[in-house]
Amino acid sequence: MSQVPMVTLSHGTAMPRVGLGTSPMNDADAERAVSTALELGYRLIDTAENYRNEVGVGRALKHAPRDEVFVTSKFNKRWHSVDGARQAFEASAEKLGVEYLDLLLIHWPNPEQDRYVEAWQGLIALREAGLVRAIGTSNFKPTHLQRLIDETGVAPEVNQVQLSPVWTKTSERAFHQRHGIVTEAWSPLGKGTDLLSHPTVQEIAKAHGRSAGQVVLRWETQQDVVPIPKSADRERLAQNLAVFDFDLTDGELASLAALDGTGRPAADSDHAGH
Numbered sequence: 686m687s688q689v690p691m692v693t694l695s696h697g698t699a700m701p702r703v704g705l706g707t708s709p710m711n712d713a714d715a716e717r718a719v720s721t722a723l724e725l726g727y728r729l730i731d732t733a734e735n736y737r738n739e740v741g742v743g744r745a746l747k748h749a750p751r752d753e754v755f756v757t758s759k760f761n762k763r764w765h766s767v768d769g770a771r772q773a774f775e776a777s778a779e780k781l782g783v784e785y786l787d788l789l790l791i792h793w794p795n796p797e798q799d800r801y802v803e804a805w806q807g808l809i810a811l812r813e814a815g816l817v818r819a820i821g822t823s824n825f826k827p828t829h830l831q832r833l834i835d836e837t838g839v840a841p842e843v844n845q846v847q848l849s850p851v852w853t854k855t856s857e858r859a860f861h862q863r864h865g866i867v868t869e870a871w872s873p874l875g876k877g878t879d880l881l882s883h884p885t886v887q888e889i890a891k892a893h894g895r896s897a898g899q900v901v902l903r904w905e906t907q908q909d910v911v912p913i914p915k916s917a918d919r920e921r922l923a924q925n926l927a928v929f930d931f932d933l934t935d936g937e938l939a940s941l942a943a944l945d946g947t948g949r950p951a952a953d954s955d956h957a958g959h
């Protein structure tokens with residue numbers, strides 16, 4: 686079984702550098718995929734209240750020692766308050782059948798609702814209470830992150846954003862780095878775009894004897910981004926984990942980054958979100 690390399694988050698928790706995404710999967714699909722993933726050596730599993738599969742994920746988690754798996758969940762905008770964050774944690778922990786979460790994220794900032802700072806204060810309290818080991822955000826832009834930092838003095842440990850060679854988010858990543866925030870990538874394979882069949886990706890894949898998916902995930906991991914590709918297929922699950930035993934050249938990294946903006950526009954979290 687492969688050992689996944691780890692990154693240490695700003696508050697000291699170690700997080701695997703690649704994980705499994707579980708959306709869209711129902712409880713039964715999630716149970717199957719997470720069980721296979723754990724068998725293959727995955728140690729980071731990403732779910733959310735919104736995916737409605739925490740029960741299925743939790744069933745699969747029973748197959749591994751709790752302290753060996755890094756479990757992430759996220760909560761929706763109706764829980765954007767201090768008490769709400771606690772209730773959201775309790776609901777997710779119960780469905781997952783766990784006593785604590787490794788990482789809990791505010792799923793979307795929903796700036797029109799304007800209560801994400803309160804949600805953040807709730808997460809800080811959960812971390813202080815030892816109920817979550819690490820806290821973070823998802824789909825937060827630098828302006829949203831800056832507000833959290835200004836109003837609470839505490840930066841998220843992780844920000845999970847839509848990122849791949851078609852959405853490189855270069856300035857966001859630089860902001861994250863300045864504030865010690867680890868960037869996690871959703872849709873890391875460019876779901877909904879032609880990224881994997883793009884000639885640039887295909888050519889690099891051929892040169893390394895790897896799949897297109899592995900090349901794209903290596904582009905991310907080589908730049909300290911943590912991808913959470915979704916797969917329900919055993920072979921692709923195995924491929925997506927095996928991305929640390931080859932290196933792309935600086936030229937290859939740059940040609941992949943040049944695909945920025947070639948897909949459909951990324952989700953705009955000033956307006957989208959639940």
Ligand SMILES: NC(=O)c1ccc[n+]([C@@H]2O[C@H](COP(=O)([O-])OP(=O)(O)OC[C@H]3O[C@@H](n4cnc5c(N)ncnc54)[C@H](OP(=O)(O)O)[C@@H]3O)[C@@H](O)[C@H]2O)c1
Pocket residue numbers: 705706707708709731732792823824845846870871872873874875876881896897898899913914915916917918921922924925
């Ligand atoms: N925070 C957020 O707002 C947010 C939003 C969306 C998603 N997410 C998270 O991010 C995860 C991943 O994002 P995503 O599912 O949108 O996109 P993705 O991981 O970029 O792409 C998933 C798709 O690629 C296929 N695939 C997987 N591995 C492959 C490979 N090696 N070669 C070719 N195709 C491959 C999968 O099909 P098979 O299953 O058939 O392999 C699936 O159709 C989600 O599952 C979820 O956990 C978070």
